[in-house]
Amino acid sequence: MWRCTCTLPAPLPPTVFDTAILTEGHLYQLDQHLQRFLTNAARANIPLPPGISAEQMRRTILETAAASCKLNGFVRYWLSAGRGGFGLSGNECLGSAFYCIVYTHEVPDDKLDEYLRGWRVKTSPVPIKAPFFSLIKSNNYLPNALNLMDAQAEQYDQGIFVDADGNVSEGPNMNVACLLEDGTLVVPPFESALNGITVQRMMELLPDAIAAGMEGIRRVEQRHISVEEAKSSREVFLVGSSLPIMPVVQWDTTAIGDGSVGVVALQIRSMMRDDMKAREGSDQHLEVPYGYLTGMM
Template sequence: MENHTESTTVSHSSSELGNHSDLTVHVFNSSSELLEKLHQRWSTVEKKPYPAMYSSIYGGIILDPAMMVIPIDDHMVHRGHGVFDTAIILDGYLYELDVHLDRILRSAAKAKISLPFPQSTLRSILIQLTAVSKCKKGTLRYWLSAGPGNFLLSSSGCPTPAFYAVVIDDDFSQCKEGVKVITSTVAMKPPLFATMKNVNYLPNVLSVMEAEEKGAFASIWVDEAGYIAEGPNVNVAFITKEKELLMPLFDSILHGCTAKRLLELAPRLVEQGILKGVTIKNVTVEEAKGAAEMMYVGSTLPLLPIIMWDDQPIGKGQVGELTMALSDLLWNDMVAGPDTKRIPVPYIE
């Protein structure tokens, strides 16, 4: 009986090998051949979605999308040892670049990633990259990595950290339609990782996929104490029935730059008598679901109305007036805010 089992196993294994005996993996013997293959992917693309990339590994700006690559032994790739941030490009201006730059430096410090350049140099690179891209509307995303070097856990063998950035052409607009959300069953990140914007976004990805599988747009994380935390890559805010703007504490979640700007601008509506007040505190699920209005807060939205949560309407189940008043406040700041928030991009026509 034992011999029969062994014989069957060997036979099965041989059969599997036979099924793939005609497979020959191609070997690229020259860089020119490989480059030709890489270009095939982009040969039918009419408009490049990524008009420009910067790589400190290359030491410059890349315009060929086929060459916008990162070394496989970069520790950000195989160990997740990297942080990132973003900025909005709108009407030829970079919105809140300095605030986002400050945050990526804080994230890098928490992740024990040293800087390849001073902050002023990083800023200059990003502005020049945007100018070369000629993109007038989109997003600028950038990463600080422990860098390439080997496949170990420790980055001590990496000669130098790396800085990457890419311009993404994106015709976004102010969100005015409401969406449905669910409570995520995916475990949220612990505070150490949630408060730094690192590249370990698998929980975020799974929470969005879970929502999509249930016919929702995205999800809401609730912490172990039963308080509202955040969305998968956005903050969340509420309008109470007393017309008060309510946001969860940022102690254990990412303090979004757009959320921070919203809190700076919202008092204007209080002064006008439109809002009753602004409060940041622990928010229970019961309190949140009993709100009159609810919204996501994030860079390109800038506010996304939420009209239903776990198949339960929020308020009247419609986009709220105060949500849109706050959204208009943020959008106008993006379009025509102060010079301290909007950096003109020096395009070369």
């Protein structure tokens, strides 16, 4: 009889993860992503691997990006409780482990027609995760996957999670922003929605952009917003690191505004794309050390 004597991984070892954008040979907002990653690891009770510090993780991410020889793409990294048995307890795991990869996919600018067309979303019937779990970017992505599959089954692009009080939360892996008729941009609070790094950066940049004359928007608020109020918005858009801004033109059977992509969403998308571009003196970018590891100049 054949028998396996190797140590098998647990079916679902506790794991947290995050993703940083690789743009023009620089990592955009890596430190902000890494701080959230470490906070989530502590919440999930996953210790750092023995002998590995947060600074060593940061260096590993930069060196992995360099080893890929890619100038643009994404760096995804995980912290897992590690190999173990088939039980629930992390005590069965041999020790935590850190993993990092670089991957690429279609560049958003290659899909400009999709941004100009906008997405259709639906109110998701999938129950939202409890606030504690919503705030941890972990491998518990079954609700997120079911949200998206439900939406796609009915020919929508994304589903929107709603809390028990009927308030808008987030999409399966992006935040939501709603521009009201009076020019107020409302972002749902980070209670049952992930504290998205990109949407936080957007809210940080917008006051100066508004003061400089950005059209159609007067202020930014973070508060609860009901599905009904969201549907009556002049504009709705989704915010995420890989988008970074995607206009929404229909919610369930309701057209948003006049049913076309709004000018504010496009202005904010341009603002975010500009901010992602590497520039001298930027505190949002870390240069990848290609030359040190690969001989690239």
